[in-house]
Amino acid sequence: MENQIFELQYALDTFYFLICGALVMWMAAGFAMLEAGLVRSKNTTEILTKNISLFAIASTMYMVCGYQFMYDGGFFLSGVDTTGSLDKAAVLAASAENGFDGDSVYSGASDFFFQVVFVATAMSIVSGAVAERMKLWAFLLFAVVMTGFIYPIEGGWTWGGKDVPFLGALDYSDYAGSGIVHMAGAAAALAGVLVLGARKGKYGKDGSAQAIPGANLPLATLGTFILWMGWFGFNGGSTLKLGGIEVANEVANVFMNTNAAASGGLIAALILARLMFGKADLTMALNGALAGLVAITADPASQSALMSTIIGAIGGVLVVLSIVLLDKIKIDDPVGAISVHGTVGIWGVLAVAIFGDASFGGQIVGLLAIFVWVFVTSLIVWLAIKAIMGIRVSEQEEYDGVDLSECGMEAYPEFASSKG
Amino acid sequence: MLHVTILCMSARNSFIEHRGHLPMKLITAIVKPFKLDDVRQALSDIGVQGVTVTEVKGFGRQKGHTELYRGAEYVVDFLPKVKVEAGVADDIADSAIEAIAKVANTGKIGDGKIFVTNIEQTVRIRTGETGDEAL
Numbered sequence: 200m201e202n203q204i205f206e207l208q209y210a211l212d213t214f215y216f217l218i219c220g221a222l223v224m225w226m227a228a229g230f231a232m233l234e235a236g237l238v239r240s241k242n243t244t245e246i247l248t249k250n251i252s253l254f255a256i257a258s259t260m261y262m263v264c265g266y267q268f269m270y271d272g273g274f275f276l277s278g279v280d281t282t283g284s285l286d287k288a289a290v291l292a293a294s295a296e297n298g299f300d301g302d303s304v305y306s307g308a309s310d311f312f313f314q315v316v317f318v319a320t321a322m323s324i325v326s327g328a329v330a331e332r333m334k335l336w337a338f339l340l341f342a343v344v345m346t347g348f349i350y351p352i353e354g355g356w357t358w359g360g361k362d363v364p365f366l367g368a369l370d371y372s373d374y375a376g377s378g379i380v381h382m383a384g385a386a387a388a389l390a391g392v393l394v395l396g397a398r399k400g401k402y403g404k405d406g407s408a409q410a411i412p413g414a415n416l417p418l419a420t421l422g423t424f425i426l427w428m429g430w431f432g433f434n435g436g437s438t439l440k441l442g443g444i445e446v447a448n449e450v451a452n453v454f455m456n457t458n459a460a461a462s463g464g465l466i467a468a469l470i471l472a473r474l475m476f477g478k479a480d481l482t483m484a485l486n487g488a489l490a491g492l493v494a495i496t497a498d499p500a501s502q503s504a505l506m507s508t509i510i511g512a513i514g515g516v517l518v519v520l521s522i523v524l525l526d527k528i529k530i531d532d533p534v535g536a537i538s539v540h541g542t543v544g545i546w547g548v549l550a551v552a553i554f555g556d557a558s559f560g561g562q563i564v565g566l567l568a569i570f571v572w573v574f575v576t577s578l579i580v581w582l583a584i585k586a587i588m589g590i591r592v593s594e595q596e597e598y599d600g601v602d603l604s605e606c607g608m609e610a611y612p613e614f615a616s617s618k619g
Numbered sequence: 620m621l622h623v624t625i626l627c628m629s630a631r632n633s634f635i636e637h638r639g640h641l642p643m644k645l646i647t648a649i650v651k652p653f654k655l656d657d658v659r660q661a662l663s664d665i666g667v668q669g670v671t672v673t674e675v676k677g678f679g680r681q682k683g684h685t686e687l688y689r690g691a692e693y694v695v696d697f698l699p700k701v702k703v704e705a706g707v708a709d710d711i712a713d714s715a716i717e718a719i720a721k722v723a724n725t726g727k728i729g730d731g732k733i734f735v736t737n738i739e740q741t742v743r744i745r746t747g748e749t750g751d752e753a754l
Contacts, residue, residue, distance in 0.1 A: 410688035476687045483689060523690045535689075 205294035208442040209304055215441040216309040222432025223316035227254045229425030230323040234330060235610075236419025237482065237534045241600025242331045243414065243610035249326045249335060253342045257319035260347035265318060266311055268351035269359045279307035303440030313436055317380055318346050318354075320433070324384025327534035329391045331411075332398050332597050335605040337590040344580050345387055353569045354379055363568050371565025372557035375437035377497035377547030378566050383573045385541025389530070390577035395590060397531030399597055408526040411533070416481055423485040427461050430492045434499040453499040457492065460499070460511030464491020467515030475519070483519055486535045490518035490543040497547040498555045510550050514543040641751040642709040643738035646716060649677060649731040650723040652701045657722040662705055665714050669754070673702045681729035700731060706738055708751040 231250035235243050266272035272279055280286075294304045322342050329338065355361040357379045362368050373379050403409055413419060434457045438450045468487020472480040491511025495502070502510065521538035532538065548566055551557040584590055591597075596604035603609070650658055655672065662670060676697035683696035707715050716733055724730055743753040 408689075408691040410686070410691040410693040412688045412693075476690055478687060480687065480689065526690065 201295075202291055205291050209290065209294060209306075211442050212303040212305040212440045213309045216305055216313045216436060216439075219432035219436025220309070220313040220316050222429045223313075223320060223436065224254075224429075226316075226426050226429030226433065227251070227319055227323060229422045229427075229429055230320075230327070231422065232418045232425060233422030233485070234327045234534055236415040236417065236422060237327070237413035238330050239411065239600070240414040240611050241602055241609070244602040244606045244608050245335055246326065246330050247610070248606055249338055250323060252339055253322050253326060253346075254319045256339060256342045257322050257346040258315050260343055261315045261318045261351070262311070263347060265347050265351040266314065268348065269354040270310075270314070271359075272307075272311060276311060279311055303442070305440075317376060317433075318350055321350050321376075321380045321384040321387075322346050324381065324536050324540045325388040325391055327536040328385075328388035328532045329395055330533045331601065332591055333391070333395055333601075334588070334590055334592055335601070337584050337588055340584055340588075341387075341391070341577075341580055345577070349387065349573055349576050349580075350383060353383060353572050356568060356572075357565065366564065366568060369565050369568060370558060370561030371568075372551050372555070372561065373497045373548060373565070374499060375434045375496045377493055377544045378569050381493045381496065381540035382544030382548070382566065383569050385537045385539075385544060386570050386573040387577040388532075388537050389541065390574050391581050391590075392530055392532060392537065394578070394581040394585060397529055398533070399594060401531045402526075402529050406529065413482065413533075419482065419485055423488055427458075427488060427492065430457055430461070430496075434496055438500065449500050452501075455504055456495055456499045456502055456507035459504040459507040460491040460495030460514070461488045462491065463508035463511030464488050464494065464515035464518070467491075467512035468519050469515075471516055471519045475523075482535075483522070486518050486522065486539050487515035489539045490514035493540055493543045494547040494550060496544075498551045498557075501555055506554060510547075510554065513550075514546055517546055518543055643741055643751050643754060644707055644709060644712040645736045645738050646703075646705050646707055646712065646719070647734040647736070648703045648705075648719045648723065649675065649700050649733075650703065650719070651725065651729065651731060652699055654723045654725075655701045655703070658703050658719055661718040661722045662703075662715060665711060665718050667705050667707055667711070667715055669705065671704045673704075675700050675702045679729070679732065698729065706741055706754050708754055 227250065231247055234246045234250060238246050262276055264274055266276060267274045267278075290304060297304060322345050325341070325345070326338065356363045356369060357371055357373060358376075360368070371378075398411065401409055401411060431454050434453050435450055438446060438453055440446050441450060465484050465488040468490065469479055469484040472478075472483035472487075491514050494510050494514030495507050499507065518535065518538050521542040522532075522535045525532055525538060530537070545566060548562050549559070552559040552562045581590060592601055592604055600609075648658065652674075659670060659672075677700050678696055678698055681698065683694055683698060685692050685694050687693075703719070705715065712735065716735065719733055740749065741751070741753040742749050
């Protein structure tokens with residue numbers, strides 16, 4: 200009888216991982232729509248291609264070697280049990296040993312599935328920052344390295360529990376990855392943007408930022424809603440189990456706080472944009488919601504809903520200021536990815552030291568380890584790709600739109616006629 | 620009395636003779652977008668059966684406005700308008716112009732303009748008719 204309960208718990212924990220993983224996968228659609236809405240129509244096909252391709256690349260590279268680097272899961276997932284070689288007695292014994300309150304026991308494949316979607320999330324942060332002027336294949340080549348190596352290494356140092364060279368084990372607390380996933384993605388994006396340069400015409404002769412409005416705000420808003428919903432899986436699944444009253448309460452808190460933080464972030468960003476610019480800026484509000492989500496990602500479980508709203512609201516304020524600041528120092532980020540995920544990712548991690556029970560030292564060392572590793576290795580990879588094939592399209596191609604040069608396909612074709 | 624009648628008759632005869640050979644005018648009206656239905660209705664009321672409509676942007680003496688996108692100000696000089704084109708026979712050109720001008724007028728700046736140009740030739744693609752009978 201007891202074994203049947205353990206079997207049920209195994210099934211429930213596995214099921215929970217799979218559903219949450221599917222929600223995080225859905226975030227890829229959110230990113231795709233958000234970015235497609237914020238670029239010009241002549242660059243839409245290319246950014247969609249980038250988004251869906253990077254997801255596929257992440258899934259593949261993480262299977263090939265990423266999971267091994269991060270969790271010793273074995274190259275090509277050789278370390279993951281499938282039903283064929285399942286030792287049921289051993290699994291039941293592990294469940295009995297851990298008990299309902301200990302580490303969860305679940306299918307190895309479900310663990311991989313849940314982890315791989317996080318890799319894709321980190322990588323997709325980069326695609327928005329480099330939009331409208333990067334060569335598609337240069338980006339995909341970077342994705343191969345980022346998802347197969349760069350992210351897994353720092354993921355291994357943090358969630359994987361491995362020692363960092365020269366630093367040893369980290370004392371770093373990051374529930375669902377404000378730093379590990381979001382700031383890491385922003386660091387890679389920042390390296391890319393510095394090597395790439397700004398879009399032509401973005402900064403005027405006097406250095407002022409020129410507006411390059413997005414082509415489809417309904418898509419951008421839809422994308423944000425999709426991300427908001429997917430984030431319930433992103434944070435919720437990071438509880439890593441569901442069996443038992445305490446854990447169920449924790450999961451419920453996580454969902455509630457995730458939503459609260461997004462709301463706080465949106466309201467704060469909307470109000471601040473209204474005060475700074477005189478009108479409600481939808482794109483800032485959208486970034487604000489995402490900033491709230493990023494901010495709470497490091498600790499969505501232990502806060503109250505009110506605290507989560509405040510933490511999210513601070514993220515919303517920071518993101519607006521960061522977007523304006525980055526433009527002032529001529530770092531061109533068409534969708535605000537570096538601000539949402541980098542600036543606020545840092546805030547999210549530090550917030551755990553302020554409001555939660557992490558140590559400032561541990562958080563800062565962890566942030567530095569992640570940032571320095573990802574930024575430096577990304578810089579090297581970007582420069583290498585630039586030397587091999589170039590990373591920026593030509594000026595004429597940028598003018599005509601990367602849809603034509605990289606994809607040969609318009610997103611909104613008009614007057615198309617057959618050749619024959 | 621007779622003179623007047625003969626004058627009228629010959630005027631009428633020459634009118635009938637010229638049917639099919641009337642000069643044609645292209646009336647191009649740039650109007651505010653919300654006036655499109657009114658203009659269409661007005662043209663239809665005086666017997667103009669076909670129009671072509673394009674969404675355009677433009678300005679005359681009406682100035683644009685500034686917008687803000689993520690903190691960066693930009694100027695929008697071009698305002699949305701609708702271009703209505705109708706080919707009409709010379710005999711109703713004046714009433715068409717009058718009809719359009721009347722319904723498209725709001726009295727506020729940016730009401731638009733009507734341009735009138737000569738049409739050299741018109742062809743109805745389905746039947747091959749030409750001239751003002753093809754209008």
